[in-house]
Amino acid sequence: MHKMWWKILGSVLVLYATIAGFLATVPELPILHETIRNLYFHVPMWFAMIVLFSISVFYSIKVLRSNNPLDDIKAVESVNTGIVFGILGIVTGSVWAKFTWGQAWSFDVKQNFAAIALLLYFAYLVLRNAIDEEQKRAKISAIYNIFAYPMMVVLLFVLPRLQDSLHPGNGGNPGFNSYDLDSRMRMVFYPACLGWIIIGYWIYTLLFRLRSIDKNSAL
Amino acid sequence: MNLASQVKYLLKKELLLEWRSKYALNGVLLYVVSTIFVCFLSFVSVVSLTWNALFWIIMLFASINAVSKSFLQETKGRQLYIYTIASPFALIISKTIYNILLMVLLTVIALGFYILVFDYVPKDLPLYLVATVLGSLSFSTIFTMVSAISSKAGNGGMLMAILSFPVIIPVLIVLIKLTKNAIDGLDRSVSLDEIGLLLIINVLVMAVSLLLFPYLWRD
Numbered sequence: 001m002h003k004m005w006w007k008i009l010g011s012v013l014v015l016y017a018t019i020a021g022f023l024a025t026v027p028e029l030p031i032l033h034e035t036i037r038n039l040y041f042h043v044p045m046w047f048a049m050i051v052l053f054s055i056s057v058f059y060s061i062k063v064l065r066s067n068n069p070l071d072d073i074k075a076v077e078s079v080n081t082g083i084v085f086g087i088l089g090i091v092t093g094s095v096w097a098k099f100t101w102g103q104a105w106s107f108d109v110k111q112n113f114a115a116i117a118l119l120l121y122f123a124y125l126v127l128r129n130a131i132d133e134e135q136k137r138a139k140i141s142a143i144y145n146i147f148a149y150p151m152m153v154v155l156l157f158v159l160p161r162l163q164d165s166l167h168p169g170n171g172g173n174p175g176f177n178s179y180d181l182d183s184r185m186r187m188v189f190y191p192a193c194l195g196w197i198i199i200g201y202w203i204y205t206l207l208f209r210l211r212s213i214d215k216n217s218a219l
Numbered sequence: 220m221n222l223a224s225q226v227k228y229l230l231k232k233e234l235l236l237e238w239r240s241k242y243a244l245n246g247v248l249l250y251v252v253s254t255i256f257v258c259f260l261s262f263v264s265v266v267s268l269t270w271n272a273l274f275w276i277i278m279l280f281a282s283i284n285a286v287s288k289s290f291l292q293e294t295k296g297r298q299l300y301i302y303t304i305a306s307p308f309a310l311i312i313s314k315t316i317y318n319i320l321l322m323v324l325l326t327v328i329a330l331g332f333y334i335l336v337f338d339y340v341p342k343d344l345p346l347y348l349v350a351t352v353l354g355s356l357s358f359s360t361i362f363t364m365v366s367a368i369s370s371k372a373g374n375g376g377m378l379m380a381i382l383s384f385p386v387i388i389p390v391l392i393v394l395i396k397l398t399k400n401a402i403d404g405l406d407r408s409v410s411l412d413e414i415g416l417l418l419i420i421n422v423l424v425m426a427v428s429l430l431l432f433p434y435l436w437r438d
Contacts, residue, residue: 064434113389120385127382131372140371143431144382147364150423151386159389162396162412 013195
């Protein structure tokens with residue numbers, strides 16, 4: 001039981017964020033109206049994705065040092081989970097964009113770069129499929145993963161700041177926290193972020209355990 | 220033998236091999252020239268925005284062809300031989316320097332021919348030249364490492380494109396922005412951000428390549 005406290009914490013936080021996200025009062029703003037509630041779902045997806053990809057890079061570095069096949073499974077499973085969160089982030093963003101910007105894909109820089117960042121990780125998975133030998137696959141894909149990570153950081157955090165974007169906080173738009181992330185919304189937003197990160201980590205550990213059982217029974 | 224002299228010898232070997240066959244330079248040069256000519260025949264006259272984008276697309280494919288051969292071309296036996304006598308650092312540095320030399324030469328010739336054929340001169344030609352040199356620098360550092368990864372993975376050409384496109388897109392976006400400034404003849408202080416970002420990306424890629432290549436090389 002004492003090992004499970006973080007899983008309970010994650011579930012409670014996500015439950016709380018979902019219920020409070022739909023029921024709590026939010027500031028009434030033009031254009032955004034009630035869609036502002038999507039903040040509790042759209043943004044945490046990206047945080048969870050970044051955390052999972054960082055975990056993956058951490059284990060990729062470990063693979064290079066230890067050549068442990070379990071570390072390789074950890075690296076690939078966290079990428080798999082991260083991609084799911086990335087796709088969810090894009091989908092929730094598109095729904096939000098449909099109602100506020102007028103169309104689901106507005107060719108906003110952040111939308112485009114997020115899609116390209118996902119392409120990087122699809123390329124990582126394709127690279128894994130291209131190599132048959134297990135040891136070699138672990139090593140080469142770990143190298144590509146570490147090589148791609150700084151590029152993803154540039155894509156998601158540096159380049160959008162150089163261009164105009166429809167997202168808040170870019171291109172002359174005021175950031176969210178300046179007017180609408182008031183203290184009431186923060187009470188839901190921060191728990192939502194933490195909760196989704198924990199849930200993402202949980203899914204990743206489940207996938208990892210599944211894959212390692214598969215691997216052991218295959219031997 | 221210390222690193223500097225190893226790099227010198229390996230670079231000399233690359234240049235000598237190239238000079239004897241002149242395959243890479245002539246082949247890629249012909250590729251670029253014919254692509255530019257085909258583009259001219261199909262577009263005839265273009266607006267400045269298309270002119271710029273077209274140039275970078277042509278250079279992207281030409282440089283993938285030019286740089287990808289650097290590792291894919293080496294036979295297994297020669298790789299083993301170099302592995303026994305030289306350090307991996309010397310190898311990746313020499314390959315990168317050779318590719319930079321090749322790419323800079325290629326890009327400058329291509330730019331001259333492109334300007335000649337389309338009869339269009341950017342307003343700020345020196346800045347455009349700086350941008351193309353920076354572009355060929357980034358193309359060579361990134362593609363050298365990716366070609367090393369894809370050559371180790373086995374099936375070359377296809378994987379090379381899949382792995383390198385998501386990595387090169389951020390660089391390409393910055394390059395197109397920088398060259399557009401040059402075409403519009405904006406004040407040079409506007410472009411300092413982009414130049415700095417490109418240099419940072421190059422340093423980052425070089426550092427990551429140097430750290431990772433020894434692991435990749437050791438089979």
